[in-house]
Amino acid sequence: MLTGKYQILHKRLKNIIPKNRLFYDDLSLLAFGTDASFYRVLPKFIIRANTESEVRLILSSCSELGLPVTFRSAGTSLSGQTLSESVLVMLDQGWKEIEILNKGEQIRLQTGVVGSDANKRLLALNKRIGPDPASINSAMIGGIVGNNAGGMGCGTVEDSYGTLAGIRLIFADGSLLDTLDPKSRQAFEVSHKNLLDDIVQLRDSVRKNKTLLKRITDKYRIKNTTGYTLKALIDFDDPIDIIQHLVVGSEGTLAFISEVTFNTVHEFTNKATAFMVFPDIENACRAVAMLKKTPVDSVELMDRAALRSVEDKSGMPSYLKTLSEGATALLVETRHDNADELARQVETVLRALESFSLLVPAEFTTNTQEQENFWSVRNGLFPSVSANRKAGTTVIIEDIAFDISKLADATLDLQSLFLKHDYTDAIIFGHALEGNLHFVIKQDFNRQEEVKRYKAFVDDLVHMVVDKYDGSLKAEHGTGRNMAPFVAYEWGQDAYKVMKQIKSCFDQDNILNPGVLINDDPEIHLKNLKPLPVAHPLVDTCIECGFCEVHCVANQLTLSPRQRIVVYREIQRLIRSGESAFLLDQLRAGFAYLGDETCATDGLCSLGCPVDIETADLIKWIREESASFRTVKFAQALANHMDRLTALARFGLNVVHLFHFLLGSALLGGIARGIRVLSGNRIPLWNKAMPRGGKKIKSAPQPENGKPGIVYFPSCINRSMGASRYDADSRTLTEVTMSLLRKAGYHIILPDNLDNLCCGMAFASKGFKEIGDQKANELNASLLKATNQGELPVLCDMSPCLYRMKKTLDPELNLYEPIEFTLIYLAKRLKFEKKMHTIAIHPVCSAKKMGLEEKLRTLAEMCAEQVVVPDNNCCGFAGDRGFTYPELNAHGLRHLKAQLPEACTAGYSTSRTCEIGLSYHSGITYQSILYLVDACTVGID
Numbered sequence: 001m002l003t004g005k006y007q008i009l010h011k012r013l014k015n016i017i018p019k020n021r022l023f024y025d026d027l028s029l030l031a032f033g034t035d036a037s038f039y040r041v042l043p044k045f046i047i048r049a050n051t052e053s054e055v056r057l058i059l060s061s062c063s064e065l066g067l068p069v070t071f072r073s074a075g076t077s078l079s080g081q082t083l084s085e086s087v088l089v090m091l092d093q094g095w096k097e098i099e100i101l102n103k104g105e106q107i108r109l110q111t112g113v114v115g116s117d118a119n120k121r122l123l124a125l126n127k128r129i130g131p132d133p134a135s136i137n138s139a140m141i142g143g144i145v146g147n148n149a150g151g152m153g154c155g156t157v158e159d160s161y162g163t164l165a166g167i168r169l170i171f172a173d174g175s176l177l178d179t180l181d182p183k184s185r186q187a188f189e190v191s192h193k194n195l196l197d198d199i200v201q202l203r204d205s206v207r208k209n210k211t212l213l214k215r216i217t218d219k220y221r222i223k224n225t226t227g228y229t230l231k232a233l234i235d236f237d238d239p240i241d242i243i244q245h246l247v248v249g250s251e252g253t254l255a256f257i258s259e260v261t262f263n264t265v266h267e268f269t270n271k272a273t274a275f276m277v278f279p280d281i282e283n284a285c286r287a288v289a290m291l292k293k294t295p296v297d298s299v300e301l302m303d304r305a306a307l308r309s310v311e312d313k314s315g316m317p318s319y320l321k322t323l324s325e326g327a328t329a330l331l332v333e334t335r336h337d338n339a340d341e342l343a344r345q346v347e348t349v350l351r352a353l354e355s356f357s358l359l360v361p362a363e364f365t366t367n368t369q370e371q372e373n374f375w376s377v378r379n380g381l382f383p384s385v386s387a388n389r390k391a392g393t394t395v396i397i398e399d400i401a402f403d404i405s406k407l408a409d410a411t412l413d414l415q416s417l418f419l420k421h422d423y424t425d426a427i428i429f430g431h432a433l434e435g436n437l438h439f440v441i442k443q444d445f446n447r448q449e450e451v452k453r454y455k456a457f458v459d460d461l462v463h464m465v466v467d468k469y470d471g472s473l474k475a476e477h478g479t480g481r482n483m484a485p486f487v488a489y490e491w492g493q494d495a496y497k498v499m500k501q502i503k504s505c506f507d508q509d510n511i512l513n514p515g516v517l518i519n520d521d522p523e524i525h526l527k528n529l530k531p532l533p534v535a536h537p538l539v540d541t542c543i544e545c546g547f548c549e550v551h552c553v554a555n556q557l558t559l560s561p562r563q564r565i566v567v568y569r570e571i572q573r574l575i576r577s578g579e580s581a582f583l584l585d586q587l588r589a590g591f592a593y594l595g596d597e598t599c600a601t602d603g604l605c606s607l608g609c610p611v612d613i614e615t616a617d618l619i620k621w622i623r624e625e626s627a628s629f630r631t632v633k634f635a636q637a638l639a640n641h642m643d644r645l646t647a648l649a650r651f652g653l654n655v656v657h658l659f660h661f662l663l664g665s666a667l668l669g670g671i672a673r674g675i676r677v678l679s680g681n682r683i684p685l686w687n688k689a690m691p692r693g694g695k696k697i698k699s700a701p702q703p704e705n706g707k708p709g710i711v712y713f714p715s716c717i718n719r720s721m722g723a724s725r726y727d728a729d730s731r732t733l734t735e736v737t738m739s740l741l742r743k744a745g746y747h748i749i750l751p752d753n754l755d756n757l758c759c760g761m762a763f764a765s766k767g768f769k770e771i772g773d774q775k776a777n778e779l780n781a782s783l784l785k786a787t788n789q790g791e792l793p794v795l796c797d798m799s800p801c802l803y804r805m806k807k808t809l810d811p812e813l814n815l816y817e818p819i820e821f822t823l824i825y826l827a828k829r830l831k832f833e834k835k836m837h838t839i840a841i842h843p844v845c846s847a848k849k850m851g852l853e854e855k856l857r858t859l860a861e862m863c864a865e866q867v868v869v870p871d872n873n874c875c876g877f878a879g880d881r882g883f884t885y886p887e888l889n890a891h892g893l894r895h896l897k898a899q900l901p902e903a904c905t906a907g908y909s910t911s912r913t914c915e916i917g918l919s920y921h922s923g924i925t926y927q928s929i930l931y932l933v934d935a936c937t938v939g940i941d
């Protein structure tokens, strides 16, 4: 319930912002209010804003009402800077515009663009954005700039500050400034004269104070995101230039960033990589100092504990296990467009290291696979520690920097601190070239003595970093609430005073993200610690980083995987504590639809998850737990009579098809919607892309002497469903597949008892795991027999079924879905012709998880002049959920139609049910890729 000023704010906004973007119920506040940090502060009111005018209204209203506001983009921050106890403004689905400028020299990005999406657009021009946080596949421009985030290579030159060309800002009073628009600058100079005068005064006072000037210059010789970016007062003369650079790294405390124009950086086409192991940290750090003078682009350091954390993982170099105590690795990479020049760079680097004795010799490779293997050691460190912690505890990843001349001593001191405070399994790694170390500790915040231990450790750390080395307490992750108490200690009182003045120049009433970056509470870093209650072994290792969100079709419709886990954890905590029956009921009731029913269970979330969680597994488990005895019996009866079920489906679909023919799409659509409403959304929704019934496969084809055999397993879906009324090719997929196999000269073998076979996915995804296993076992036995114990390959015509089969059936079976099967078995026996002009393809989730996206494109390009791959996640059809929860499908494909060029006449995929939704939402028809292959090939005699 909203009260007081929040109620007034709601009243002002509700006529402008639709109510499905205004949240104040307990479930939403908890789910959306959580970020990747180890703090929990919940907002009272959440608004998903979609336009600048909405943000301007929100800010001017909040200013007037004195309500604090926090901005959030992807919420992957680690220091507690996207939390709010008042109003949280999240980005809705807008804010995604990208514009390449000056042939790629610059790029204009709206605040909601994910960093890696910007880079995808720049790749063809051999360009990328400068900032390169490890979270770039999730982090959005607003947060990347807001934190001045960095990574392995950007250092202090190519970060947001160093590459900023212009910015559009909205200030606390709702006013807008576009620093690239002369008119906007002029108007701002008039409307905000006082602000500009204050900035000029600050600039001049800092420059006059020689001690402070030197302090600021010295501090930015290394990476630093503690406090405000004071160097803006020195680097720029014009107050508007100073403002735009002060906003970088200001963590939402000075203004809202609407869009940013970056100067891009060159992306080299060739790289050479080496994994070097030194006997001890001193030698490794001395080597880093040498490498700094050579043409290297990144040097990642890993201490012995870090290497130990991954040495048992598959694919790791075997020598890791045999390394002596103290051994330290450097992963070194050098890049150039020209291969000869690259070779010369490698020589220079090796020469620089000649005097070092190494445990593993420095050998550079340009082989992509070997390079990936090296990087997998580095990239596996954080996930490995996170995954191996005790349930109910958290991991803390910290981020400090030193001058590289002090790196060895600082690392040894850090290792001693771990011992002193008993963080025995802490690991250290980091961007050594910049003196930037990350360390990861496992931390239990459930017990007071553990909180005390953390406090003592942080106190010692602060003294070590600041007093002994004059380093940075935050190099790239931002100050947040976590280091706010130590900003003055690190910078000194003069600099801190300037920071406070900056804050009050921009935000006199302190409404923008108060408590973040500047905070007078010396213990704020120990307050509001997030509980991570034990919930379920399938998700207990979740660190709530949010990397899953960009992969989830339900994200921004209902709940993302992170948000599902957050709510599920709280439900479990409430069940155990018995704290609030009312809240528990509310969360459970909300979770049923938001968490369970609208989960597509496609498992794509696991693609982004650093600890390999597939939230879908939790949802399937919940479905299994909640299935009643009666529904289990019903499902079992269906599973035992698949032949009758598929026959019934064929009959039913044909009847509906007849009505479609008689009544037309509009009338039948209207009737279907009416019936669904009357049934309380229990009756599935018909749509005009719904297929007619398939054709029963009558008997196995006769053996054909001399022809190689292929076992064809038509999925139960394709045995039930045929083409739809609007499909270009009205044959069923089973007919097309058989024709194709014959054309390629194969003898087709159908497994015994085909009518009753099913991979079991339809059951398992609804929580009937045992029934799913039963169907998988039956299929396994039948396929082993048909293939003569795995001698012959098996083609299944649906990627999702094949993906499940690969996970559940005997590894002896050689299982293929249409894409790989065509490329391996059909391509060599058929002649391809590019008969199509422009087509679209949709890699379904299972194909993505099997790494088949590029292969699908390759295959489509063998058949068409132009292949379009619209940018979509899972389509949201999710088996039959497209009929029962059509909103999920509509949300998943909301951008599809706009992405298809007019010339695009047909779409292709590898899942019949997904194709129904794709056809319905695209305006063209989607069929299996096998239709395309059949249309574009002739047999080779």
Ligand SMILES: Cc1cc2nc3c(=O)[nH]c(=O)nc-3n(C[C@H](O)[C@H](O)[C@H](O)COP(=O)(O)OP(=O)(O)OC[C@H]3O[C@@H](n4cnc5c(N)ncnc54)[C@H](O)[C@@H]3O)c2cc1C
Pocket (backbone or CB within 6 Å): 035, 036, 070, 071, 072, 073, 074, 075, 076, 077, 078, 081, 082, 111, 132, 133, 134, 135, 138, 139, 140, 141, 142, 143, 144, 145, 146, 147, 148, 149, 150, 151, 152, 250, 251, 252, 253, 255, 256, 257, 258, 382, 476, 477, 478, 513, 545, 610
């Ligand atoms: C596993 C892991 C690894 C990470 N690795 C790195 C790394 O290598 N380097 C690094 O620097 N960081 C790293 N981070 C931290 C974080 O991912 C980055 O700093 C990232 O850039 C934050 O982007 P975001 O979109 O999630 O921003 P958010 O977390 O949503 O916001 C970040 C800050 O910017 C503000 N903000 C957001 N949008 C706006 C806006 N439109 N206008 C004004 N202010 C705004 C917020 O209020 C907040 O203070 C990592 C995080 C995790 C979980």
